[in-house]
Amino acid sequence: MFSICNVSFVFLFLLSITFFVLGIMSLLGGSSLFIEWEIMTINSSPIIMTILLDWMSFIFMSFVLYISSMVIYYSNQYMEADFYINRFIILVLMFVLSMILLIISPNIISILLGWDGLGLVSYCLVIYYQNVRSYSAGMLTALSNRVGDVAILLAIAWMLNYGSWNYVFYLNSVLTNTEMVMISSLVILAAMTKSAQIPFSAWLPAAMAAPTPVSALVHSSTLVTAGVYLLIRFSEVLVEIYMGKVLLLLSSLTMFMAGLGANFEYDLKKIIALSTLSQLGLMMMILSMGLSILAFFHLLTHALFKALLFLCAGAIIHGVGDTQDIRMMGSLINQMPLTLACLNVANLALCGMPFLAGFYSKDLILEMSSMSWINMIIFFLLFFSTGLTVCYSVRLSYYLTGKSFSNLVCHSVGDNYNWVMVRGMMGLMVVAITGGSMLSWFLFPIPGMVVLPIYLKMGAIIVSIIGGWVGFLLSFSYAGQSLTSLNNFYFWVSMGGSMWFLPYLSTNYCIRLPLHMGGQYMKVMDQGWSEMVGGQGIYETMSSGSVLVNVSQYNEFKMYLLFSFLFLVFMLMLFSFS
Structure with a gap:
């Protein structure tokens, strides 16, 4: 008998393959499909459900569906003890449906349908484990994203002046029309909240209260990438307006802040969440420079290895007794070799190891940034954050594989207990290895020549080697303790480890106040x-006055005489004064 997990897995997997084939055909043939359904008309402005099926939406949908199918297959064992596992799978399917609605919509009204669907279902999934920590994280997530929802609603109200909400037809008018500048700025604000850029970054690590399969889906290809995908559609206006320059600075600072914070974190899932935040800053930064196809390329490759990272983290947490502290782990390569192999492959892809998925996009991003017009501050933040990425990746690998095992004496850690989860991870590891080269062949069939001086060409390798060396040095416990115990550096360590105090500012001042x-x-x-x-x-x-009026209208002779006498006295006094 088929369970809802197995049926969903097979259906999504077949659908992802179909969409990928259609996307490649659309990319090679240069064709796209634009479908409109007019629902109603308000003040001569038609409300239209629009569907745009081009190579970008087809390929992104195929990746979302493939990762979702692997996550659902993985959840079949990870969530098997949950009595309401069917409800969990239905919530995940609603989440995927909302993301697909967002992907295929070039109309800002139909975008709101998927946008709010993501916000609502993500709240339900973050509070899935019903405790105070989950409720607090869910409220922070929901209220932070409401800022973006309000920005989308304001953009919809402003676009009423155009007579249509199909924004793809009006992007070219940004230089001649100040209204389009305002609408684009509101869309950028909405994308910053959904993709957790500064100052809205606090909700993304807090959303780790959700089950690990949900984290794998949220942080790879759905919720947090919704803002990036929306800005890819608006990429023509990003370079032209002032808000694009602001986004360039904030995304660079987000990338730097998240990379720095991950080096001070000991929670396994939060380290990977801060890694996601760093990569989102990289995508937003390259978008602000006008390289939208490159940002889309990195969005796809990042989704593959980031989903694999979270699934490996879930298997490790599942095995070591539901603890997330990396100091309680170690030497897992001896007990969970397949899981640790998958995790190290994903870690190397994140660092940009040659010929893995992340290498093709990250190396190209660094080289194109070296050729672009960005100033020295942005250039420094980009390369320094790249070094920090390698630094926390090496630190994580050392804590999981290098140091001695620090958990219970009697334990049941091993791959042989969770073969279903291992198969789900293997399905993602194959694409994490081959996906980058395959996508680069399709998206860039004619490779561009990147000519740089030798010191810039070797810059990515140099900062990666230095970052890995520093990460290895910081991995030793005595080095970390001596750094944090110095009173002179306590403020800076606590600031770097707490995302520049953004969680405190977001909760105590921006929400509670x-x-x-x-x-x-x-x-x-x-x-x-x-x-x-x-x-x-x-x-x-009025009630008390009507009571007095009722008393005077009871037709009592004494009251009548009293009021008549008072009225007569009043009239006599009036006449006497006149």
């Missing part, structure tokens, strides 16, 4: 002055 002020406003105004001088106060005054 407005919520507290809203509560005080409700007490003072809605439940205070509004009760006295608002609608409720007027109601009380």
Whole structure:
């Protein structure tokens, strides 16, 4: 009997292969399909459900579906103890459907459907393990992403002036129309929240409260890449407007901050999450320079090895007794050789090891950046962050493989307990090795000549070697302890290890403070002055006045005589004064 996991896995896997073939045919043939369905019309502006099927959407959908199929197959064993595993798989399928709606939409109204679907389902998945930590992480994720949702809604309202919401037709008017500049700036703000750029970076490591298969899906090809993909569609305007320059600086700082923070982190999943944040900064940075196809290339290759990294991390956490502290691990190469082999392949691909998936995109990005117009600060942040990537990758590999095992004496760590998970990882490892070369052949059939001086050409290799050496030195526990125990460096170590205090600023000042002020406003105004001088106060005054009127209208003779006497006295006084 087929379970919902197996049926979903087979269906998504076959669909991904179909979409990849269609994408290659569309890429080689130069064709695309544009489908419109007019739902209704408001003030002569038609609300249209639009579908754009070109090579970019086909290939991205195939990657999303392939990674989703492997994640669902992996979840068949990882979540087998969960009584509600069918509900979990349905949530994952809704997540994938929302991402596909976002990918195929060139219309900003139909984009909102997938955009909000991602936000809602991601909240449900982050709070899947029902505890206080998950609820706090889910609220931080939801409220941070609401800023981007509001920006999309404002862009929709502003585009009402155009008479249509198909933004692809208006991108060329950005130089002559200030309204398109404003709309593009709002879209950039929305993409910054969804892809967790500074100052919205705090929610991405917090979203690690979700189950590990969800983290593999979220951090590789769905939620966090939605902002990058949207900006790839808006890439024509990024170089032209001022907000694109701001994005270039913020994405470079995000890449540097995340790479620095990962070197001070001991939580296995958070290290990989900060790695994702660093790579998102790299994609946003290369997008701001106008190289959208290169950013899309790195987006695809990064999705392959990052999903593999998370699945390996889940298998390790599953094996060592559900702990995520890398100091409690070590010498796992002897007990989980296949899992550690997959993890090291993904780590090497992340570092840009030649002929793995990450090499083809990262090396090209560094070389094209060396040829571009960026200033010295951005250039330094790019190469220094590349060195930091190798640094935390070597540190992670050392903690998992090099040091001695530091967990329980009696344990059941091994690959033979989780063959289903190993098969899911192997399916991703094959594409993490071959995916980069295959994509480079299709996306860049005519290779460009990158001519650089020898010191720039060797720059990527030099910073990688230096970063790996520093990471190996920092891996020794005494070196880490001596660094953190120095009082002179305590502030800088705590700042670097806590993402420049962004989680504290995001929770205490950007979320709790407005919520507290809203509560005080409700007490003072809605439940205070509004009760006295608002609608409720007027109601009380009118009610008490109507009681007096009713008393005077009871037709009692004594009351009638009293009011008549008072009225007569009042009239006499009036006449006497006149």
